[in-house]
Amino acid sequence: xxxxxxxxxxxxxxxxxxxxxxxxxxxxxxxxxxLYGCYECGICVAACPSARFYDFSPxxxxxxxxxxxxHAFYELxxxxxxDCSQCFSCxxxxxQNNPGGIITIMREVAVNNGLQSAKDALKAYxxxxxxxxxxxxxxxxxxxxxxxxxxxxxxxxxxxxxxxVWRRMVPPETMHTTELxxxxxxxxxxxxxxIWKLTGNLExxxxxxEGIFMILEEVMEELLExxxxxxxxxxxxxxx
Amino acid sequence: MxxxxxxxxxxxxxxxxxxxxxxxxxPATYYKDQLLDLEAKGELIVHRITExxxxxxxxxxxxxxxxxxxxxTWHHKSCGQCGHIPGYSTxxxxxxxxxxYRYEDPRDQTSCTAWNYYASSTSNPAAQxxxxxxxxxxxxxxxxxxxxxxxxxxxxxxxxxxxxLHHQKLRDQTRRVxxxxxxxxxxxxxxxxxxxxxxxxxxxxxxxxxxxxxGITATVHPxxxxxxxxxxxxxxxxxxxxxxxxxxxSALVKALGAEVADYSTWHDCCxxxxxxxxxxxxxxRSFATIRKIERMKEEADPDVTLTHxxxxxxxxxxxxxxxxxxGRNVGIPVMSDxxxxxLAMGAHPYKICQLHWHGVDMRPLMELMGIDHRKAWTEFExxxxxxxxxxxxxxxxxxx
Numbered sequence: 345x346x347x348x349x350x351x352x353x354x355x356x357x358x359x360x361x362x363x364x365x366x367x368x369x370x371x372x373x374x375x376x377x378x379l380y381g382c383y384e385c386g387i388c389v390a391a392c393p394s395a396r397f398y399d400f401s402p403x404x405x406x407x408x409x410x411x412x413x414x415h416a417f418y419e420l421x422x423x424x425x426x427d428c429s430q431c432f433s434c435x436x437x438x439x440q441n442n443p444g445g446i447i448t449i450m451r452e453v454a455v456n457n458g459l460q461s462a463k464d465a466l467k468a469y470x471x472x473x474x475x476x477x478x479x480x481x482x483x484x485x486x487x488x489x490x491x492x493x494x495x496x497x498x499x500x501x502x503x504x505x506x507x508x509v510w511r512r513m514v515p516p517e518t519m520h521t522t523e524l525x526x527x528x529x530x531x532x533x534x535x536x537x538x539i540w541k542l543t544g545n546l547e548x549x550x551x552x553x554e555g556i557f558m559i560l561e562e563v564m565e566e567l568l569e570x571x572x573x574x575x576x577x578x579x580x581x582x583x584x
Numbered sequence: 585m586x587x588x589x590x591x592x593x594x595x596x597x598x599x600x601x602x603x604x605x606x607x608x609x610x611p612a613t614y615y616k617d618q619l620l621d622l623e624a625k626g627e628l629i630v631h632r633i634t635e636x637x638x639x640x641x642x643x644x645x646x647x648x649x650x651x652x653x654x655x656x657t658w659h660h661k662s663c664g665q666c667g668h669i670p671g672y673s674t675x676x677x678x679x680x681x682x683x684x685y686r687y688e689d690p691r692d693q694t695s696c697t698a699w700n701y702y703a704s705s706t707s708n709p710a711a712q713x714x715x716x717x718x719x720x721x722x723x724x725x726x727x728x729x730x731x732x733x734x735x736x737x738x739x740x741x742x743x744x745x746x747x748x749l750h751h752q753k754l755r756d757q758t759r760r761v762x763x764x765x766x767x768x769x770x771x772x773x774x775x776x777x778x779x780x781x782x783x784x785x786x787x788x789x790x791x792x793x794x795x796x797x798x799g800i801t802a803t804v805h806p807x808x809x810x811x812x813x814x815x816x817x818x819x820x821x822x823x824x825x826x827x828x829x830x831x832x833x834s835a836l837v838k839a840l841g842a843e844v845a846d847y848s849t850w851h852d853c854c855x856x857x858x859x860x861x862x863x864x865x866x867x868x869r870s871f872a873t874i875r876k877i878e879r880m881k882e883e884a885d886p887d888v889t890l891t892h893x894x895x896x897x898x899x900x901x902x903x904x905x906x907x908x909x910x911g912r913n914v915g916i917p918v919m920s921d922x923x924x925x926x927l928a929m930g931a932h933p934y935k936i937c938q939l940h941w942h943g944v945d946m947r948p949l950m951e952l953m954g955i956d957h958r959k960a961w962t963e964f965e966x967x968x969x970x971x972x973x974x975x976x977x978x979x980x981x982x983x984x
Contacts, residue, residue: 373751374709393853393871429860429867430702431808431853432739435815451705466704468863473706480694482663483862485670495865497905497943512971513964513979514670514938516677518661518689520978525667529691535718535765536694542761543711552706581760582710 347415354418362418368453369409369417369446378445382406388434388443398427402434402443409446425450426465458551470553477540477549477560480533481525485511534571537564544580614648614816618749619771627755631724631772638685640784643827645811645820651774652784658688658728659778660719663695664894665733665920671938672897672919673733675926676778678936681981682929683788688728693719698740699895703858709747709754714761716744721767731776735893738777739809742817745771777810779832779892780819782921786839794930795953797842802924803886803916804833804844805876805900807893808853833892833921840928845884849875855903856895865903872903877914888917888949890924901943917949918942927953934964935984 354362369375388402389395395402405424408416425447434443454462466473476482488503503510511522518526540546550557565575623630633639637653644650657680665672680687697715701707723730732738748755748771762769782789811818811830821831824838829850837844855871857864877900880886891897901918908914923937933939933955939946940961950957967983970976
């Protein structure tokens, strides 16, 4: 089937590849509750923050997926999908569509297939992936550095300069940390890593950033072995 | 041809004349029945709120009564709150201590990892469900009821609940993971956000108020992942905005005697964007300042804007510095409902509310609240010096 758009991008990509990725999205167990039809009323667009500052429209996602236009789908998958804010304001849809939910699934497909556009979108972000997967907390006080947040003003410099003392000036004992948001016990961090391993998540990291994957695996599996865990007992349980 | 309007006896009423009435439209079945069915089949354990949790009931969007536990709560902390807005989490704990409610601040809790999931999608439903249920199992084993600090964790855990209830395959995958970890499969009967705890405690907080907030005007930003993700769990009150938007935060502001000022973009997101706030902040800054802060300034000119989620406080607060450098109409202090409530009850602005971690100048607001911020900062610095010199290890609760 031809695209409805004459100027569609990625015409050199085989339609079979586009169809396979499209089918992967529709095979997701969540798919059946994401899209019920579209009035083209534009309520989702009016509610969408990304639509105000990017060439982005949640309505187009609903329309293209409903039309099964695999060419336009592939363009969205590469050029638009990472602009979404994932705020789910679009769930104001009178047909109870969830364009943000469609995008969550599309992003997973993009990552699982190692699309270059996904790697590019997540290039600066991958060190955060390492943080969450190895420490069990997403952001840490020591990330507040002026070179990372120059636009947040002089307070960031002050936090950075006084970090150790100011963290010890926070009364809850779990929050005297600088490298983690709070003190997560080692056993708990290892359990989190075991979840990533048992659910096949590390393969997703490998698709996006092989370097981060290798460091993560080496550091965490050494720790697991130190604590007497059998790595061979942690193969994916997804297909059992 | 004119189409009949069902239920309309005359011309459509103007919005201000509408009468809010939920009627009897509450769904005949809802998630709790399904959870109990799964428990009866031996698939999982439902973690119940009991009398030991000193529960109270509140209305939700479609009329279901939600049970909020007040006592013996397990605090599922937030990455962004603990990491970058430490006065947020500290204020939540301080309120529990000041009002004499027992809680657990666990070390055996991980992030829900949903910030990463919505930013990068480097995860899948089974992993996300297993992370949620590992935390819930831990709360169950620790003997406390989970209460969730982050709006995204709260929203995402409700998504996880929906997915688990509807997909046997996902339940089986999650169970296999939990078996490997030696954890039971537990889901709480209610997913409870800390702001709901503050909401049901607002009269007790007001009764202990020591600072006069009657001269303060506040705008409220309801967090997207609180009231837009699995909407039926969010708390609504017929007496607030005619039940047409969540009562959370606004009800607290009124209880404390401050004015809640409306503005046209209240439903808009803050611009956080998950990935954007960390690596594409031009978008977050533009949205936060142009669609939220400037609208509030022009339409309400508030003394403070209050919200109840991690990302919203960060985005609305930190985005203002660059906008101010460009001469935009910004400069509204931003804080959480927890910090606002703690300040009302006399909490120290720096030792407890940690306002020096915020970007926008809080001093004019503190003056309106009757706080001597110079004295408070001197007190903070004295203890800082004692820690720096090694005379004192930490700031203890008792020193606050």
